[in-house]
Amino acid sequence: MVDNEDRSEGAGTEELDTAGATDEQKEVADPDEAYCTNCGRTINEAAELCPHCGVRQAGADASGRSGTKNELSERRQYELESIANKSAIGGALLGCFFGPVGYIYVGKWGWALLDILTIHYFFLGFLLVPLHILKVISDAKSDLRTAGVGGY
Secondary structure, three states, X not given: OHHHHHHHHHHHHHHHOOOOOOOOOOOOOOOOEEEOOOOOOEEEOOOOEOOOOOXXXXXXXXXXXXXXXXXXXXXXXXXXXXXXXXXXXXXXXHHHHOHHHHHHHOOOHHHHHHHHHOHHHHOOHHHHHHHHHHHHHHHHHHHHHHOOOOOO
């Protein structure tokens, strides 16, 4: 009886150990399946936890859908695209001569109000505002590239 239990335990460990298995012995994933990041067995692609070993799968968030940190919401992507499509030179020139208008050009109304309230950044706005506008446009393009949005 002890021998049967030992054999059944050994059989279970052989199934999970796919490192020494040949290609024919390994499970093949269907289109809606993925491999567990821990034990390597096939699991449902949307699974948050592996049903075989119980390890949380990388890239699965609380809702169970697979994703990455670089995903943008539609609204955020729209905002970044509207800033990135602005002319950097035009924004810098507007910021140099008319600071608040330069900020409004890139959709930064709060910064425009701050520029007005601080008397054009205490008379240094003609230097600071164009540089900040260039940085805002550059950051928007960088965020879009990081998120994998093409053309930026």
